[in-house]
Amino acid sequence: MADEKPMTKDAKDSLKDLRESRDNSKELIRDPELDLPVVQQKLSADFTGATLRFCHALGYRRLTSRTAEHMDNESLVYLVGKHVAVFNYEAKTHRFLMKAPKTSMIVDFCVSANRRYLALSEKLLDDGGVQVSLFNFSTGQKVRSLNMSHLSRQPVTAMDFSADNKYLVTVTEPPDGLILMWQLDKARLAARCEFTFKCSRISVSPWFNWKICTTGEDVFRVWHFYASDKTLKPSSESILKRRDYHYNCHSWFDSDKLILGTEEGDLLVMVGEGERGMELKKALTAVHDGAAIWAVCVIGRGCICGGDGGYFTLFERSYDDYLQPYKRFRTADRQRIHDLSVSPNEENLVCCQENNSMVFFSLANVDIMRSEDGSNFKPLSIGFHSSSPTAIDVCIQKVIVVTAGLDKVVRVWNYAKKKLEVVKQFDDDCLSIACHPTGLRVVIGFKYKLCMYNLLVNDLHLCTDFPVKNCREVRFSNGGQFFAAVIVNRILVFSSFNFDCIGSLQGHSSMVRSICWTKNDTGLVSAGFEGAIYEWKIEGMRKEEADENLTWKSTAYSALLYDDSTGCLVASGCNKVAEAKSPEGEFSIRQIFRGEEKACLRPGQVSTRHLNKIHTKELAVCSAAQTLFVGMPNGQLHLYKWPLASNATPYQKYEIHQGEILFLSMSPDEKYLYTVGEDLSLFMFEVDVIVEGRLTQPRRSFNHQVFDEVSYVLQGELDEKARQIESLRGELEELRREKDKEVTGLKAQTSSEHSFRVDASSKRLKEVRAELAQALAESEAAKAQVTENKRQLEELHMGSAEELEALYQRRTEEQARRYQALREERDDLVVRYENKIYRLQRSREEHRGAVVEQHD
DSSP states (O other), X not given: OOSSOOOOTTSOOGGGGOOOOOOTTSOEEEOTTTOSEEEOOOOOTTXXXXXXXXXXXXXXXXXXXXXXXXXXXXXXXXXXXXXXXEEETTTTEEEEEOOOTTEEEEEEEEEOTTSOEEEEEEEXXXXXXXXXXXXXXXXXXXXXXXXXXXXXXXXEEEEEEOTTSSEEEEEEOTTSOEEEEEETTTTEEEEEEEOOSOOOEEEEOSSOTTEEEEEOSSOEEEEEEETXXXXXXXXXXXXXXXXXXXXXXXXEOSSSEEEEEETTSOEEEEEOOTTSOOEEEEEEOOTTXXXXXXXXXXXXXXEXXXXXXXXXXXXXXXXXXXXXXXXXXXXXXXXXXXXXXXXXXXXXXXXXXXXXXXXXXXXXXXXXXXXXXXXXXXXXXXXXXSSOEEEEEEOSSSSEEEEEETTSEXXXXXXXXXXXXXEEEOSSOOOEEEEOTTSSEEEEEOSSOEEEEEEOSSSEEEEEEEOOOSOOOEEEOTTSSEEEEEETTEEEEEETTTOOEEEEEEOOSSOEEEEEEOGGGOEEEEEETTSBEEEEETTTTEEOOOOGGGBOTTEEEEEEEEOTTTOOEEEEEEESSOBTTBOTTBEEEEEEETTEEEEEEOOSOBOOGGGOSSOOBOEEEETTTTEEEEEOXXXXXXXXXXXXXXXXXXXXXXXXXXXXXXXXXXXXTSSEEEEEETTTEEEEEEEEEEETTEEEOOSOOOOTHHHHTOXXXXXXXHHHHHHHHHHHHHHHHHHHHHHHHHHHHHHXXXXXXXXXXXXXXXXXXXXXXXXXXXXXXXXXXXXXXXXXXXXXXXXXXXXXXXXXXXXXXXXXXXXXXXXXXXXXHHHHHHXXXXXXXXXXXXXXXXXXXXXXXXXX
16 A cells, blocks of 8 residues: 555645756747747857748657647647647647757657646757656747766656656666656655566556556556665556456546457557556447557546547446446548547647648537537548658748648648648559649649649649659659659750640660759759759750750759759769768758859768658758758757858758658748758748848748639638538537427327328329319210211311312313314414405406506
8 A cells, every 4th residue: 555645636736946957058938929949059140041930840759658648728749750749729720849969859748737838858969868757838948958878878758647647657668677666846856667578558546646547559557656676566467257368558547447449440448546456347349349448548527539430439427436438439531540639628639640630629619519510520630641751842922821731632732821721632643743833733743644634722623644654753844834843854844825745855874863953944954863964945855965964973962952042053962882081871962053053062961861762852941041042861950051061061050850751842932931841740940040140031022812712612602601601500400409309299189180191192082083074075975076076077188179179070171172262263364364365466466567567
């Protein structure tokens, strides 16, 4: 039995007396916008360059113990990259607690019960030691360091505060597996215990700070802290009546009850008091139809569990102080829920999903929600790709960033509104992507084809596809009239208007790893795996004369960038083989101007990018700040003066990603910088341009608002429709309740009216049948009368026709006789008149002869 009395939640917070200390290794300055400290080096008074401010982040690091925790009712704490992020999902703003300079990695974190302190498990750089640092969350200052390098070389992978914040328990991984209990006010070790099993989660009972529970894959154990001899001892073995389980999670339900979530899909309620072991009292089997349970969280009304298939179930306390299912929900994408975080007021819930995204669920409205409605879960605007990102591009006219990844997803993110506008799932891996300068189209490279899509308000619509296989690099020209696509060692140039292939650029002997357009889109520059850099002229589709000085056969290029303001090229790559003083994979940067190498920098870091098929782009230039940004293999971002000097060194270094930086991209107005790392996260930075020690505005100003509302569907209309839908849903629920009341009263009236209507219908049916029979008889009689009338008409018609024919014959014969008579009369008249004429002629001749004789 423990020597200390049980401690309640009402105990006074002893952490108020902790001594606050500062880490003086570098200057901590206050960022008024982020309200948390950031690390910045001192700059000279005449400094010209750029400084970065952490603005936003996408993605998160998944941990074995916990992934996210609420710091208040609207803010979520989680790890991203090398730092701690605090995201307010109502205001969509980020704050960051930066990694200390002497820390190589933040392994785990934990939030105190009063939400005032944050504990970070850290691995140190110098000797590889480990420690736990406590921070005051409101000020961002370190208040305590618990160094445990002399106890274990393994980092702390799980930890938890006691309810009164006096103790912190930590767990290290085997082979140096230790459970350490720390007394925080004196920063001393209160108890320790060794173990050999793998422990994924640890928690202190909210009712008794001397009672601790640990779970691993196959082990569940309860420990007791004895203050008299400062030891931790396990209780007697727990009793499981049915079978052995694989434990994924646990949570304290009451002072003597514990809830376990198993991979078999069962929810176990364990009961035990004092030093005796926990006994299985109730098992809720197949909670999610056999799907594994990965997260359990206790709330006032019961508990919540989530797991495989996107299942999420709310349980309520039953009459016997156990659990009974209340409602079960399921996310729309059906991704595994591996962690849950409830706000202090128990009105908000955030689910961490397997696909590197988080969704919000309103517990305050759970009673009026429908279980089958997947829209109950609202995705937060901090999700990112769940597999390696393959490309990123920033639009010129719109404030959007498009990314693609091997998780077969394309994401379109509005960085001004901090909103994820489009998430499109495909059936094939997305190998490359490019956004048109107008923001209305995107080109995506797949394994078997290259597709152009119209960018709608909330979806992608296929415009056309091209028979281009395995395209891992595609770029739109600055004006948007062309786009270039890479097929192994060839570059195809297409017209963005008629989609014709207007040229094929061939010359590389190996895979082309990077391409970029030159000023005014007159040319194209490419870098290949064989170490060659070529310049191409779009007019004539010809290659400039090859310069042997631009070929380094030992270097495999990974990124290439052309600066319009200076006309310089900068390329980065790695050594394919080891050379003198240069190991295999050594990262290098080269600056080229007019065919000559002006500078070659070797930061001394080794990368495996030359062995990776995924194309990268770890270079960006800010012309206004005369700065070159270079993403390093160790996750650092180096800032160099631009153009580069032969012996240039970075004037600023930023710790960003936990792993290599794969992509850098600068917004067209040079206000924002985006970094993408292999840790599946994206960081957004605000770029402050400093000229001669004074903060200046970027020279490239662009009014994005002119194009933000230009789309196939206006965003404002969609938002208004969404608000109307929510209002209509509330009205619909109210109408349904009123309708249920009316249904009860109408049932009786409906029954009586039904019988009356049946009788009336039968009677009316008989009458209709009689009327129908009479109508049929009348119809038959009418048909017979019509037939008879038709016959009589036909007979009348035939008689009339015969009479007409006879009349026609008679009249014809009469006319013929008359014609013949008239003809004979005419012939007689002709003969008589001819005789008369003949007599008159003879009489005239005789008279003329008599007259002639008389005159003679």
